[in-house]
Amino acid sequence: MAFLEVKNIKKSFGKNTVLKNIGFSLEKGEVLAIIGSSGSGKTTLLRCVNFLETPEKGVIYVGGKLLFDADDPMIKRESEIRRNRLHFGMVFQQFNLFPQYTVFDNLVLAPKLLAKDQIRSRGSYRGVASFKQAQASIISEAEQLLEKVGLTEKRDSYPCDLSGGQQQRVAIARALALHPDILCFDEPTSALDPELTGEVLNVIKGLKSSDSTMIVVTHEIGFARAVADKIIFMDNGVIEEEGTPDEVIGNPKSQRTREFLARFNRFGD
Ligand SMILES: Nc1ncnc2c1ncn2[C@@H]1O[C@H](COP(=O)(O)OP(=O)(O)OP(=O)(O)O)[C@@H](O)[C@H]1O
Numbered sequence: 001m002a003f004l005e006v007k008n009i010k011k012s013f014g015k016n017t018v019l020k021n022i023g024f025s026l027e028k029g030e031v032l033a034i035i036g037s038s039g040s041g042k043t044t045l046l047r048c049v050n051f052l053e054t055p056e057k058g059v060i061y062v063g064g065k066l067l068f069d070a071d072d073p074m075i076k077r078e079s080e081i082r083r084n085r086l087h088f089g090m091v092f093q094q095f096n097l098f099p100q101y102t103v104f105d106n107l108v109l110a111p112k113l114l115a116k117d118q119i120r121s122r123g124s125y126r127g128v129a130s131f132k133q134a135q136a137s138i139i140s141e142a143e144q145l146l147e148k149v150g151l152t153e154k155r156d157s158y159p160c161d162l163s164g165g166q167q168q169r170v171a172i173a174r175a176l177a178l179h180p181d182i183l184c185f186d187e188p189t190s191a192l193d194p195e196l197t198g199e200v201l202n203v204i205k206g207l208k209s210s211d212s213t214m215i216v217v218t219h220e221i222g223f224a225r226a227v228a229d230k231i232i233f234m235d236n237g238v239i240e241e242e243g244t245p246d247e248v249i250g251n252p253k254s255q256r257t258r259e260f261l262a263r264f265n266r267f268g269d
């Protein structure tokens with residue numbers, strides 16, 4: 001069994017079935033890029049995998065553990081969902097930083113709450129039983145993460161004083177601070193000016209070399225080709241084509257994939 005196994009996901013909004021029996025798998029340390037035209041279901045798939053939407057059908061395993069089964073009501077309990085969500089980190093198109101907190105506080109807030117909660121309920125957080133000790137490691141880790149995304153000097157700034165690219169790099173660091181098994185990005189650069197896109201894509205590229213397992217929904221076809229181990233082309237709620245970047249982008253089999261890529265080649269990405 002692969003590290004991430006997503007099987008038979010079906011999701012509808014009213015009568016509109018947006019995901020029709022979708023499945024894919026990913027090994028630890030691999031990067032999956034999801035491409036496809038607007039409305040094909042990319043965001044919905046990512047939200048299902050992150051438990052932000054509940055599919056009517058399907059199962060999700062991470063590291064061999066069943067995290068979601070649409071047919072098992074126990075697994076759909078809110079407390080379970082919240083715990084399972086910790087396996088995933090999510091970076092959104094619109095950054096979604098907390099505007100009232102500094103960059104640094106954006107990074108440490110959730111880990112501190114989680115540490116408090118886990119020490120109370122299970123006796124330890126990441127192997128540490130004392131909150132004081134856990135807090136010290138959360139702080140030093142946040143400092144390392146800021147360095148990793150190149151924003152040490154913005155530690156005490158507020159999100160509104162940062163560029164879009166900087167805000168997105170903070171959002172990436174914030175997601176990493178919770179140690180997700182799988183980091184998901186939903187068009188992380190599409191709200192950015194072209195000159196800021198590169199700095200965010202470079203951070204994501206850097207994460208690949210540090211062995212993070214990632215799912216990236218993107219319109220940056222060149223980036224997907226360079227970084228992904230696997231590409232899925234979605235069309236109208238199904239996986240129309242999947243394979244290596246050389247297969248899907250270099251030599252697409254499906255007519256729909258070819259049409260989609262031709263549009264990008266014409267207008268640039
Ligand atoms: N909360 C919702 N309620 C009703 N319909 C929804 C909801 N979210 C998404 N949809 C519909 O599901 C379909 C897939 O949407 P989704 O956002 O997953 O597409 P996408 O591939 O991410 O598109 P884009 O590239 O524009 O972001 C669309 O038809 C959309 O209108």
Ligand SMILES: [Mg+2]
Pocket residue numbers: 042043044186
């Ligand atoms: Mg989307």
